[in-house]
Amino acid sequence: MTYCVGVLVEDGLLMIADTRTNAGLDNISTYRKLHMFNEADERVMMLASAGNLSMTQSVVSMLHEGVDDEETEGPPPRLRDAPTMFKAAQLVGRAIRRVREIEKAGFEAANLRMEVSFLFGGQIGTEPMRLFMIYSAGNFIECSRDAPFLQIGEHKYGKPILDRAVTFETDLYDALKVGLVSMDSTMRSNLGVGLPIDIAVLRRDRLDLEVNYRIEAGESYFHDLRERWSAALRAAHRAIPRPPYGPPR
Amino acid sequence: MTYCVGVLVEDGLLMIADTRTNAGLDNISTYRKLHMFNEADERVMMLASAGNLSMTQSVVSMLHEGVDDEETEGPPPRLRDAPTMFKAAQLVGRAIRRVREIEKAGFEAANLRMEVSFLFGGQIGTEPMRLFMIYSAGNFIECSRDAPFLQIGEHKYGKPILDRAVTFETDLYDALKVGLVSMDSTMRSNLGVGLPIDIAVLRRDRLDLEVNYRIEAGESYFHDLRERWSAALRAAHRAIPRPPYGPPR
Numbered sequence: 001m002t003y004c005v006g007v008l009v010e011d012g013l014l015m016i017a018d019t020r021t022n023a024g025l026d027n028i029s030t031y032r033k034l035h036m037f038n039e040a041d042e043r044v045m046m047l048a049s050a051g052n053l054s055m056t057q058s059v060v061s062m063l064h065e066g067v068d069d070e071e072t073e074g075p076p077p078r079l080r081d082a083p084t085m086f087k088a089a090q091l092v093g094r095a096i097r098r099v100r101e102i103e104k105a106g107f108e109a110a111n112l113r114m115e116v117s118f119l120f121g122g123q124i125g126t127e128p129m130r131l132f133m134i135y136s137a138g139n140f141i142e143c144s145r146d147a148p149f150l151q152i153g154e155h156k157y158g159k160p161i162l163d164r165a166v167t168f169e170t171d172l173y174d175a176l177k178v179g180l181v182s183m184d185s186t187m188r189s190n191l192g193v194g195l196p197i198d199i200a201v202l203r204r205d206r207l208d209l210e211v212n213y214r215i216e217a218g219e220s221y222f223h224d225l226r227e228r229w230s231a232a233l234r235a236a237h238r239a240i241p242r243p244p245y246g247p248p249r
Numbered sequence: 250m251t252y253c254v255g256v257l258v259e260d261g262l263l264m265i266a267d268t269r270t271n272a273g274l275d276n277i278s279t280y281r282k283l284h285m286f287n288e289a290d291e292r293v294m295m296l297a298s299a300g301n302l303s304m305t306q307s308v309v310s311m312l313h314e315g316v317d318d319e320e321t322e323g324p325p326p327r328l329r330d331a332p333t334m335f336k337a338a339q340l341v342g343r344a345i346r347r348v349r350e351i352e353k354a355g356f357e358a359a360n361l362r363m364e365v366s367f368l369f370g371g372q373i374g375t376e377p378m379r380l381f382m383i384y385s386a387g388n389f390i391e392c393s394r395d396a397p398f399l400q401i402g403e404h405k406y407g408k409p410i411l412d413r414a415v416t417f418e419t420d421l422y423d424a425l426k427v428g429l430v431s432m433d434s435t436m437r438s439n440l441g442v443g444l445p446i447d448i449a450v451l452r453r454d455r456l457d458l459e460v461n462y463r464i465e466a467g468e469s470y471f472h473d474l475r476e477r478w479s480a481a482l483r484a485a486h487r488a489i490p491r492p493p494y495g496p497p498r
Contacts, residue, residue: 156405236481
């Protein structure tokens with residue numbers, strides 16, 4: 001399993017991705033799922049992946065080397081050459097479809113599901129900063145001011161806190177904090193999501209990552225956040241009065 | 250959608266079930282999903298249902314009237330006659346299979362899924378109090394001291410708080426409180442789960458329900474619980490220090 005969340009607020013963009021992959025319960029590994037496509041002072045793009053690892057890795061490689069599908073005339077387009085984030089998201093979609101074409105027969109023969117999804121966000125030059133979720137079919141949606149976050153993978157455990165705590169006006173590092181709480185809730189309830197966690201933060205109109213960091217097991221801030229959150233939840237439900245429905249105590 | 254949770258702690262058993270059903274997004278109704286099979290001073294059994302409403306209603310009716318499957322010799326057995334909770338859970342499973350047999354051809358012709366699940370718990374006489382989750386195939390699992398709660402329906406949003414806050418030693422009404430917080434989290438993140446909520450509480454070795462109550466929209470305790478929980482979560486994530494990963498503020 002996987003859990004990745006992307007948040008686009010007024011101040012900028014962040015992504016958080018776990019690194020656990022599994023092929024069956026007895027084959028668990030650590031793979032990076034948060035990928036960067038950066039050209040200093042020109043563009044910063046981040047791509048987080050969920051789903052079949054062979055497919056998502058091929059999509060990432062193809063976006064680096066060029067997408068050689070039938071729409072292509074001239075050299076296969078690379079993500080680093082896309083003029084806008086919208087066209088870049090379209091290219092991610094094309095790469096997904098191209099990988100599907102290539103792998104389809106083999107997957108069908110092995111009765112494997114071709115499920116992948118991506119979060120894709122960033123900024124190119126003076127174009128607007130944008131955040132997309134791209135589906136297995138290569139189509140995509142964009143996050144909005146009303147719903148400033150997107151999730152892929154095992155998203156339900158960690159959604160309630162995001163629903164409550166993140167708006168477009170939320171401070172960038174507060175949003176990162178809430179995203180880490182969301183990741184913590186997911187990790188506690190689903191063993192398929194685990195440390196280390198990759199995080200990236202991009203401030204709006206600064207074409208250079210402000211944070212590009214891996215949180216390893218035992219890292220002090222995240223450990224402290226988990227402890228504080230647990231303690232606060234315990235205190236929170238203890239502070240709520242006893243339900244009045246039963247007989248007097 | 251549906252969300253139901255059952256908790257079996259040292260002091261007793263509780264169930265919480267929402268009442269929202271939908272056939273498509275434009276056909277939303279309120280149906281009771283928490284059903285009682287009580288004989289005063291002799292047995293209290295509660296059954297919460299998720300999945301296809303026509304199937305779950307037929308299962309409940311059949312458990313009242315008797316399960317007329319091919320295993321039956323003599324009068325079709327009713328839930329009120331089951332000598333132990335284990336045999337009662339088996340009978341629920343038989344009722345599910347019998348309804349599947351009856352409805353299978355029609356469901357297949359209409360390309361409908363025969364998905365149902367139940368929480369079933371209670372106590373008969375001096376037999377142990379037990380809580381089961383019964384699947385579409387009629388098989389079932391029982392909750393344990395290590396994992397004293399079971400959920401059906403849209404269970405992921407509300408699982409983190411249960412994972413953190415409920416153990417076998419938790420006070421019965423504290424468990425009810427945490428169950429209501431779990432229901433609140435689910436309702437906030439999934440519109441398919443909604444008020445009113447039915448709750449039932451049975452103290453161990455008292456063969457009479459201590460609570461059998463419907464929480465309607467606007468009910469003051471639950472409204473207050475939701476407000477307090479929201480405020481406490483806001484305070485909790487605000488109290489966590491800012492992540493140290495970015496540049497100094």
